Amino acid sequence: MKALVIHCHPRPGSFNAAIRDLVLAKLTAAGAEVRLRDLYAEGFQPVLTPDEWSGYLDSPANRAPVERHCADVQWCDTLIFVYPTWWYGLPAMLKGWLDRVLLPDVAFLMPDATSKIIRPGLQHITRLGVFTTCGASWWLTRLIGAPGRRQLVRGVGLLCAPRHTRVFAAHYLMDTSTPASRSRHLARVAARMDRLIGRRIAVPLPQQMETT
Amino acid sequence: MARALILFAHPCEESFSSILHRTVLDGLQQRGWEVDDCDLYAEGFNPVLSAAERRGYHDTATNTAPVADHVARLQAAQGLVMVFPVWNYGYPAILKGYFDRVFLPGVSFKLDNGKVSPALKNFTKVAVVTTYGGTRFKSFLAGDPPRTLIKRTLRGLTWPAPLDFMALYDMNNVGDSERRAFQARVAQRMAAF
Numbered sequence: 001m002k003a004l005v006i007h008c009h010p011r012p013g014s015f016n017a018a019i020r021d022l023v024l025a026k027l028t029a030a031g032a033e034v035r036l037r038d039l040y041a042e043g044f045q046p047v048l049t050p051d052e053w054s055g056y057l058d059s060p061a062n063r064a065p066v067e068r069h070c071a072d073v074q075w076c077d078t079l080i081f082v083y084p085t086w087w088y089g090l091p092a093m094l095k096g097w098l099d100r101v102l103l104p105d106v107a108f109l110m111p112d113a114t115s116k117i118i119r120p121g122l123q124h125i126t127r128l129g130v131f132t133t134c135g136a137s138w139w140l141t142r143l144i145g146a147p148g149r150r151q152l153v154r155g156v157g158l159l160c161a162p163r164h165t166r167v168f169a170a171h172y173l174m175d176t177s178t179p180a181s182r183s184r185h186l187a188r189v190a191a192r193m194d195r196l197i198g199r200r201i202a203v204p205l206p207q208q209m210e211t212t
Numbered sequence: 213m214a215r216a217l218i219l220f221a222h223p224c225e226e227s228f229s230s231i232l233h234r235t236v237l238d239g240l241q242q243r244g245w246e247v248d249d250c251d252l253y254a255e256g257f258n259p260v261l262s263a264a265e266r267r268g269y270h271d272t273a274t275n276t277a278p279v280a281d282h283v284a285r286l287q288a289a290q291g292l293v294m295v296f297p298v299w300n301y302g303y304p305a306i307l308k309g310y311f312d313r314v315f316l317p318g319v320s321f322k323l324d325n326g327k328v329s330p331a332l333k334n335f336t337k338v339a340v341v342t343t344y345g346g347t348r349f350k351s352f353l354a355g356d357p358p359r360t361l362i363k364r365t366l367r368g369l370t371w372p373a374p375l376d377f378m379a380l381y382d383m384n385n386v387g388d389s390e391r392r393a394f395q396a397r398v399a400q401r402m403a404a405f
Contacts, residue, residue: 096305
């Protein structure tokens, strides 16, 4: 099992970091090879540049500016995102990772003579995990249509193996969360990770007091 | 004279999005709007919400300081037109970051005792012009996040301003004639904006 974990939160001590640590502990205990990319920590630049746009279809040169990230994506069979939901969607930092890294001939194949439609290119990915926190309630998020969740679970999910395992967990109403609700959420994340991995892995839940 | 703010997000001048941007700009000016043309790429907008901004997000006395200019421009306009391509079923990151950093508590919405109310009362007209790589059907299967975001969130924040959503799907396969027809439709709507 080769797991790529994409983490995106500006604060090192955030609740999202606790979720990430739990995800990493599960993966490590399951014997997986793990690559963690912390986009804020590495100062990832999320803006697709004019040159990148002009050369977007020109593979393999298009991957040069983000070669390491493309290599990660092609290496992994398990892809996991940990991030806060802002404006019902992904933080710009994470959205930019999708824009710049999920390129033609990396994540999908553009229409050509043999096919009129965009075809998936991440069929080596058999496990997709999405873990987030939302300020809004479950009801409001659903009413808006859960755009962030859909971008990853469906948008990226459509590119992965047809019968991949996918798990999702969100802590809603984050601004009124309590230590108890956060602990419950960590237990939920632990259970989802077990389902993603395919068996029960016993690890202690991280201690955390931060609220965001 | 009424002011209109254009939010444009595309890196390249030769793109179809740029043609649409130009169409919108010309249309609004001919209609008599005083236009504030905010080209996020050209202005080098930084879309990354920083750790300090995250910490101070809910402090409405100080949270606008890092983006004061953008907040003033947003609040000074009565018309809002967004022009952008859909990438990966979402806004380009540079535009998503505009929402993360500029649509702050106290600016786009108010939080009173946990109750949210819309705060962009200055807008009387809102329009969105966008292009998708995917077909309408495939976007629908993915839940069409940009459409729902615009029609539910943006419409809610700018309520009761009417909102016009114009989208051209399947950009990789449509021909010149469809692009021209879409551009003409945008021009026509701007002439009546």
